[in-house]
Amino acid sequence: MYLRILKKDLKRKRAMNVILLVFIILASMFMSSGVSNIITVTTALDSYFEMADVPDYFAMSENKSDHKDICGTLENASAIDEFRIEEFVSMSQSNITRVGEPLNASNLSQKLVLQSDRSLGINYFLDDESILKSVPKGKIYAARFTEKNMGLKAGDKITVEIEGVNREFTFAGGFKDAVLGSELMGIKRFIINAEDFDEYMSNETIKNMYGGKFVGIHTADLDKTLSQIADISDSFTIANGTEILDQAYIFDMIIMGLILAVSIILIIISFAVLQFTIAFTLSEEFREIGVMKAIGIRNIKIRGLYLTKYFAISVVGAGIGLILSYPFGKMLINYSSESIIIDISNNGFVNAACAVLVAAVILLFCLGCTGRVSKMSPIDAVRNGQTGERFRKKGVMNLGRSRLGATAFLAANDIVSSPKRYAVITFTFFLCMSLLIMLSNVTASLKSGKLLKYFGMADCHAVTDIGGEAMKFMAEDGHEKVETYLEDMEQTLAENGMPAECMTEYYIYTMIRYGEYESKTAILQGTGTTMDMYEYLEGTPPQNSGEIAVTTLLAKKLGAEIGDTVTLSYPTGETAEFIITALYQSMVNQGISVRVHTDCDINYIAASGSPGTQIKFTDGPDDKEVLSRIEKIKELYPKFSSVKTAGETVKDNTGVGDAIDAVKKMSAVLTVILAALITVLMERSFIAKEQAEIALMKAIGIRNAKIYGQYTLRFFITASAAVLLAELLGMPLTKLCFDPIFRLMGLEMGVEYVQNPMEIYAVFPVIVLTATAVSAFLTSLYTRKIKSSDTASIE
Structure with missing residues (x-):
């Protein structure tokens, strides 16, 4: 009997069950990919530094200011477990030319160094994430951002000329540099063969004026090490511990943080809508519950029937969501920084566990909602789920005193009469719109010349x-x-x-x-x-x-x-x-x-x-x-x-403006999809719940067009309120979320954020409100199937 009832229920309420299935799929997909990404993001830097064998202390010394025996001091320091020295030659972007066409270097603040492959102090990762071991003679590799900023491509012929020493190289590709790979680290490396490097170092001017050393120190006691090498600390042009290195990747972590924020917001939206949907669909099935009670079926059996139904839907939805979570999560991570290697291969168990958790949470929602079954009686089936008693006004608005038209009044009265019902819609739209505004503010700021002052420039x-x-x-x-x-x-x-x-x-x-x-x-x-x-x-x-x-x-x-x-x-x-x-x-x-x-x-x-x-x-x-x-x-x-x-200089210095812009565009697409899905789900639920009211309006002569207008307008009003609230709180939320990130970079007073008025006050509101209005209108067309005779229909 259970299976027969379940089968008929799934067929009879196909539209509602399909929409519910869609949101379970979304919840599972967002939950699985989101939690997986959260774990990946929070461990990305530590994992990357470990793979790259980053030293505990990193320093740079240039020969022109080197007046002390660095190697001797390092060898005599007992606290040092191991140290590695890489030789380099300083140069500028003007020392590099591409044969046949000019280079277009977009980041002017970067200092370039030419480095030998003789003694590589850390692991440098190539495009296929293999480790660079050596460089063939006549070849040259560049740091990933340098490759991108200069527009270099594998096979390009480039010339490096320093103090009259001129050599032509074939560009072999880019590499990821864990120590100097961040845009905020103002030095970028080129790596060549040791024999090619020696040709430059054979020039005494280059060796004495432009030569230098990178020093990487591995130690278990950094404080003791620093005290033992204190007499050469003045020789270090740059010296950083790993805690400073973490801060250098702060802009790269902004991208990952945004991915994390998008995932969390999507999870919250999905579960909020699911909780509403399950509670709403159960509350409208008063007829079925009342009839089952009338024929003697006990409460526990009735609750078991609904648990079985939602268990079947949740298992199918969670399974599909789990499958989709892998490509979706990878797509989100691909928007993150190009300067970090992010390993997502070991999170399969996390995805599966999250999908199971989604199914379990849905069943808990259902279990809590079915508690109402014990309060229902057979008479509810006769009274359309109402007791016939009400001790307060249904709404606060009065048609006689209102200046609104009938359609606008009915739409507004529906909202104020059932605030909890529409609060879910307002909340979800507010989250989506706030995310877009924050992304817009940060993107505009990181591409604005107003941030130039924070880089020490007038x-x-x-x-x-x-x-x-x-x-x-x-x-x-x-x-x-x-x-x-x-x-x-x-x-x-x-x-x-x-x-x-x-x-x-x-x-x-x-x-x-x-x-x-x-x-x-x-x-x-x-x-x-x-x-x-x-x-x-x-x-x-x-x-x-x-x-x-x-x-x-x-x-x-x-x-x-x-x-x-x-x-x-x-x-x-x-x-x-x-x-x-x-x-x-x-x-x-x-x-x-x-x-x-x-x-x-x-x-x-x-x-x-x-x-x-x-x-x-x-x-x-x-x-x-x-x-x-x-x-x-x-x-x-x-x-x-x-x-x-x-503005272009600020964008190049941070290196993440375009990446945040890409996340913003992706979020805009997701917002449109979610707005449409939420509107269709809610509208369809309301129509099913308000069938008798719609039939009554038709019975007294209200035309279909007026009903379409009412059901569309109330969603438009709700979405408009959410958009307005998001615009009012957009800047405070931006400061709340992003000022702590900039404080880590030394900007204790935060930054002067820049807004893009066209996006915030025109583009984003239009796409959200349009998606909502169109979805609501198309869904409202379903009311055509309701006839005036349905006022007394209780099936």
Whole structure:
């Protein structure tokens, strides 16, 4: 008998059961892929670092500032288990040319190094995730982002020319670099054969001025190791532990965090809709339950019948969802960063366990909902599930006093009369819309020139590389050479109708001390700028060469405040004292940096690089004119590998703007699908529940078109309320979710987010409301099958 009743029920309510099955499939798919991705994302970096054999401490030393015996000190340090040294030659993007066509380097702030394959300190992963062991002579490999930014393809012929040593290589492909692979790590490697590398190192100028070493230290006691190598710490241009390395991948983790957030939101939506659907479908089956009670079937048998039905649907749905979760989860992960290897091959058990959990949760929902069975009586079958008693008004609206038309009034009254019923719809649409708004805000911000200040740069219109002059400026008189270079550029631009201020920044990594505390830091010095062109959080800009500004993170680390005197130890062995006059925030060196006065006398022989030349037009051109001038600058300076707008520079520095944009577009598609499915499910449920009311309206002469309008309008009103609420809370939610991420990079006060008004206030609301209205209208057409005679029909 059970099977016969179940079979008839499945056939009779085919549409509702199919929709329920669809949402169980979605819940299972989202749950399985989502939890699997959550586990993958939270362990991705640790797993990647382990596979790459990342050292516990990583440092860089350049020969031009190396005045101590690094190898000897490392060998005598008893706390070091193992150390590895990789030799490199510093170069700039202008040292690399592609045979037959120019390179288009999009990230100007990256410093490039040419490295030998003789002693590889970590595991570098190729496109097929195999480990790079050696490089054939005449071949060259590049870090993945460098390959992408320069537009390199396997088989390209490129030439590397440094100080007269010119060699042609065949590009063999890209590799993932766990230590320097993040966009925020301002150094990118090229790896060549050891014999090819020796040809460059045979040149004494290259060896002494551009040569250097990467040092990787493996140790079980990092604090002891650092104390044992303290006398060579000044020789390290860059020195990082693994905790700093984690922060360097913060933008890559944003993508993974977004994938995690999308998965969680989809899971919440699916279960919210499922709970509503199961409770709603059970509550409307008063006739069947009343009849079964009338013929003597006990409560436990009736509940068992529904549990059997939903068990069958949930098993089928969970099985299909499990199968779909694998490609869906892989699709989500594919939107994550290209700089990390993410292993999802071992999560099959997790997916299966989540699918089983979905089926179990659905049965628990059903078990809880069927508790109402014991409260029902046979008389409910006669009274259409109503007791006939009501001690309050059905709604708060009054037709006689309302200025709304009949259709609009009925739609609005339905919503206010059953707020819990429509709260589920509002909640799900709010989640979807909020996700889109947050993604839009972050994408627009990471592509906006307003974030340039957080990379230690003054506001400008365009940024270009320094061409072949970059390495020549890293000399004792480098500061003076930079000033002359910028003056010449300003004169050239003015002569060509583009009056502008030209400026640049140079980074020098050194040690800073205050009392008993010390820290590795980056010195930022602008040339062509004034100190008031930068943003400060507290204090006043440095007024002379004896004053500096420090980041809030560094001040906390040193325990220093405005007015305190700190000591900088340059890589050349010189020291100098400065008074702190201001605090600021920056993402340079993971938020640990100082800014010295533009007149401060610094030996640029220890400089590590520059983010490029900044151009600020003084005649106030609009965006279109700026783009036109950028093209003109490219013609004037063909040696420049790239000229970018400020926004494009920010996008290239973060490296995740396009990836977030892709996640946003994927979420928009999912939102449309979910909006349509939720609307169809809810609308179909409401029509089944309100069959008698629809029949009564037809009996008193209300036309089908009016009924279509009522059933469409109430969903449109609900979706509109959700959209409005999401737009009001969009920016606070963005700050709540993303400010903690930027704080990890040293921006304790958060960032100045940028909005795309067209997306937030036009595109997204239109697609959500259109999907809702169309779905509601098409589903409302089902009311045509209901006749006026159905007012008394109880089957």
